[in-house]
Amino acid sequence: MSSLAREVAVVGVGYSPIARKGNPDPRRLALAASRSALDDAGLRPADIDGMFHFRFDDDIPVFEIARMLGVPDLASHADMYCSGPSGLTSALAAVQAVASGACETALAIRCLTRASGTTGGLNDDVRPVGGVEQFLWPFGWGAGVLPGMGARMQRRFAEFGDTQEVYGTIAINARRWAADNERAVLRDLITMDDYLASRPVVDPLLLFDCDYPVNGACVSIITTTERAADLRQKPVLVDAMAYATGGAPDAAWAFGDDLLYGSTLPCAERLWSRASVTAADVDVAQLYDGFTHITISWIEALGFCGKGEYRDWVDGGRRIGPGGELPTNTSGGHLAEGRVHGLQFLNEAVMQLRGQCGVRQVPDAEVAVVTNAHGPQAGAMVLRT
Amino acid sequence: MVLDGGMGVTTTVDVGASATKPVPLVDEASRDFWEGARQHRLVIQQCEACRHHLYPPAIVCKWCLSEDLAARDVSGRGTLYTFATVNQAFHVGFVDDVPYVVGYVDLEEEPGVQIITNIVGASPDELKIGMPLEVVFDDRDEYSLPQFRPVPA
Numbered sequence: 001m002s003s004l005a006r007e008v009a010v011v012g013v014g015y016s017p018i019a020r021k022g023n024p025d026p027r028r029l030a031l032a033a034s035r036s037a038l039d040d041a042g043l044r045p046a047d048i049d050g051m052f053h054f055r056f057d058d059d060i061p062v063f064e065i066a067r068m069l070g071v072p073d074l075a076s077h078a079d080m081y082c083s084g085p086s087g088l089t090s091a092l093a094a095v096q097a098v099a100s101g102a103c104e105t106a107l108a109i110r111c112l113t114r115a116s117g118t119t120g121g122l123n124d125d126v127r128p129v130g131g132v133e134q135f136l137w138p139f140g141w142g143a144g145v146l147p148g149m150g151a152r153m154q155r156r157f158a159e160f161g162d163t164q165e166v167y168g169t170i171a172i173n174a175r176r177w178a179a180d181n182e183r184a185v186l187r188d189l190i191t192m193d194d195y196l197a198s199r200p201v202v203d204p205l206l207l208f209d210c211d212y213p214v215n216g217a218c219v220s221i222i223t224t225t226e227r228a229a230d231l232r233q234k235p236v237l238v239d240a241m242a243y244a245t246g247g248a249p250d251a252a253w254a255f256g257d258d259l260l261y262g263s264t265l266p267c268a269e270r271l272w273s274r275a276s277v278t279a280a281d282v283d284v285a286q287l288y289d290g291f292t293h294i295t296i297s298w299i300e301a302l303g304f305c306g307k308g309e310y311r312d313w314v315d316g317g318r319r320i321g322p323g324g325e326l327p328t329n330t331s332g333g334h335l336a337e338g339r340v341h342g343l344q345f346l347n348e349a350v351m352q353l354r355g356q357c358g359v360r361q362v363p364d365a366e367v368a369v370v371t372n373a374h375g376p377q378a379g380a381m382v383l384r385t
Numbered sequence: 386m387v388l389d390g391g392m393g394v395t396t397t398v399d400v401g402a403s404a405t406k407p408v409p410l411v412d413e414a415s416r417d418f419w420e421g422a423r424q425h426r427l428v429i430q431q432c433e434a435c436r437h438h439l440y441p442p443a444i445v446c447k448w449c450l451s452e453d454l455a456a457r458d459v460s461g462r463g464t465l466y467t468f469a470t471v472n473q474a475f476h477v478g479f480v481d482d483v484p485y486v487v488g489y490v491d492l493e494e495e496p497g498v499q500i501i502t503n504i505v506g507a508s509p510d511e512l513k514i515g516m517p518l519e520v521v522f523d524d525r526d527e528y529s530l531p532q533f534r535p536v537p538a
Contacts, residue, residue: 122475139501152467155466
């Protein structure tokens with residue numbers, strides 16, 4: 001038995017084309033990814049009765065997607081704004097809805113274009129800032145969580161003796177895996193020198209510590225294991241899921257109780273307390289990499305090594321690369337596949353557990369862990385065959 | 386002018402003397418902090434029930450949930466917990482300021498209670514985590530901003 005009320009499985013994964021260039025209509029991206037996932041699962045739009053989108057204000061709502069697909073009715077649905085664990089929020093909500101019986105088969109989506117959110121732009125909004133932002137923006141904080149990421153890295157340098165090169169192992173690893181992923185946008189290998197030479201954005205945060213904004217959509221379809229048994233693919237069971245916020249949450253991830261780890265520590269503890277397996281059983285890890293610091297936090301929080309031990313544990317990157325003991329972010333993740341924003345980590349885990357990843361397939365993968373986000377927005381799942 | 390917003394995104398904006406930095410929207414909880422700053426006083430909330438300090442200001446104590454919060458003038462001394470150097474402007478009001486430093490400062494009265502601020506008066510390579518700092522105030526048109534600088538030797 002899993003920790004859920006009804007046994008739940010991921011039965012379909014789909015993507016739109018992922019591209020750096022162009023200005024696609026997000027409706028076409030959402031439609032392409034949804035149809036691709038339905039086809040993967042062997043389901044029809046009429047089988048979908050739940051739909052969830054973690055999205056920014058300017059991304060499309062689930063009603064639009066339901067209408068385009070011709071879904072006759074939704075028994076459970078939500079457009080979820082930005083206090084959840086990134087795109088995985090869509091799938092976590094879908095799991096809860098199916099497990100509870102609120103719906104039978106749910107479509108989880110993350111669809112975004114480079115035009116949405118604050119991607120790389122220069123803010124010219126001069127209206128007064130309220131809430132927690134009044135204690136950040138007048139100081140030039142700006143740009144979401146970037147200054148906090150640089151500050152976290154600097155603190156690890158002092159507290160754990162990490163160096164810039166420690167972070168470089170995550171960036172280099174993403175490209176090694178992406179080279180074997182046809183969907184990935186950045187498939188050229190990089191060296192440590194390339195990483196170190198990338199532009200300092202919020203020093204010590206370098207450009208190659210940051211995700212790569214793209215246009216794209218990603219869909220996961222979730223239903224009961226009972227229903228899954230009749231579908232096209234080998235079902236991948238959701239063994240456990242967890243959220244956490246930690247104390248004193250804020251949307252800028254600035255003032256929470258644990259700057260270095262955000263809520264990854266309580267989230268990981270909660271996840272393992274519910275799972276039927278342990279960290280030692282994990283064959284493949286898909287750990288959010290909006291910034292390299294986030295991946296390192298999750299590796300330590302999940303207990304693959306102790307706090308501050310990533311530097312020695314990662315063994316120059318061998319541990320997380322092809323053939324390593326913990327193959328990590330095997331799609332290239334946000335850093336190299338392109339930032340489709342969180343849900344892609346779930347899809348990659350599902351395809352690894354089905355054995356469908358071709359050249360980058362991790363042999364005999366049976367257990368995967370998937371995590372999203374940092375600050376007070378941590379979310380995670382354990383999946384197994 | 387056309388600015389490189391990073392990652393290949395460029396934006397055309399009107400910058401220069403007219404570009405304004407964000408102005409705080411003062412509320413019930415933050416009024417004492419911003420009014421104090423205007424008078425070059427660093428004002429931090431202290432809970433009358435449990436005596437812990439609070440930052441950013443709130444209407445409920447995060448430690449004991451009391452609503453009995455007092456505004457206290459503090460020493461303005463602290464130590465540098467961590468920092469980062471912003472090399473790329475993300476708001477038009479800071480285009481002429483880069484590079485500048487955003488830092489977390491532990492307040493002397495209660496280390497662990499931190500203010501996020503700018504570290505001024507030193508280049509980033511002169512900064513060291515743990516170094517003593519003191520408050521200074523940057524007077525802007527509509528408000529004053531508490532920033533910190535290394536304590537002179």
